[in-house]
Amino acid sequence: MNKLPNNNSTGVSLQVRGLRKSFDGDEVLKGIDFEVKPGEIFVIMGPSGSGKSVLLKHLIGLEAPDDGEILINGESVHTEDIASKYRMALVFQSGALLNSLTVGENVGLYLTEHRLKEPEEVEKIVSEKLSDVGLKDIENKMPNELSGGMKKRVAIARALVIEPQLILYDEPTSELDPLSSVVVGEEILKLKNRIHVTSLVVSHDRDLAFGIADRIAIILDGNIVTVGTPDEVKNFKDEAVQKFLHAYLKRETE
């Protein structure tokens, strides 16, 4: 039986420097630079196709950059033992629950596959993490029996099992009704306050972003055009940024 790494319950810092990525000659990320401080909620906003999800895949190591570097607490994410040093989790846009497994098996997958805990302990941790995200007695349900909001919260519970120091959220409120979006937003805030995890949220949901973020970055056409507090971003005098933010507001009022 392996050991679960000690959780010092402290978020990590994340630095992205000069990140570039092209697919078939089309440059998707054009030199991305930003820094996320330990324990803060950092939201990256941008329209569809601006490179948000590609950026997220780089941060978790699912894509390799053409140029630039990603550092966690000053260490490159591409060093070999980074996974054993720092625990990162990604909450996918779709939830990405394994459809052939029950909710309980999904949430406990990391522990069972890495043999970190005995089965009885896994069960206990699973129900604990599910109740942390406001879900109870659904361990034996299959993912296709859950609503979109529940799937997202199960995915967050699965991420929590890793006892992460950095959680990345990919469009956590997409395809959710307004009430479920608020619940998911509250969960992200609660986690920050309770376990001081560093959270990086990629979203184009303005309500979520301005409701939970300590700082917001706007990404347009593969470039970060501004980083600041929600108020600073709201008042940022740039035509493209204001156009993006107002397009959203206009769509909302319609």
Added chain:
Amino acid sequence: MFENIGEIVLLFWRTLMALPLVWRQRRKVMDQFFEIGNASLLMVCVLSFFIGAVIALQTGPVLVERSLSSAVGGVVGISIAKELAPVMMAILIAGRIGSAMAAEIGSMCVYQEVDALRTMNINPIHYLVLPRLVAIAVALPMLVVFAILVGWFGGAVVAEANDHIAIPFKAFFHDLRDIVVTKDVANGVFKSFCFALIIGIVSCHQGLVTIGGPRGIGRSVTKAVVNSIVLIVIFDYILTRILLK
């Protein structure tokens, strides 16, 4: 297919390297094993019975006419054990199980389940490929042994029932035992083991490289089945040459 041959070989090598972990994945191996068995047993039974029957029907009257009735059992026995059972069952399993493997892993790729595994530091080769490859490598040779027996039985039934052949059941199997030796059956079983590895690795590879939506999954399934069948036929020739020596 051939542009991906390097990737397929690499995936096979990595899966072989993961073999010591198979005991940890035993539950998934057993699940896959029973799925292959349950899904295919009836089809194997029907297919092999009629293959045996048709071989007896095609060769029986010709051999009897030339006073070679004692060769009917041997011809049916040898052709089924060495060639038809392993090849036909492999084609059946490629269509039935290979397609299911490619579709399941392909949809897991498309719906980011494989990415989710990677983010949890769970190797998709250990979690998805290894159990499927081991299960099919055990199940297909067992199905082929079963298919050989049912095929012989099918041949014997037709040999007795058909007026132009009219060889009694007992005589058919007596003649068969005179010609077919254990090595012939072992050759067929060995071939089926190799075919199982081809089906397993080609199908899992196609699943893992799936991109796009449902159309991508459909493309992967088609490629998995077609590529498996082409490789089965090519390797059948190569293995036959080697085993004939």
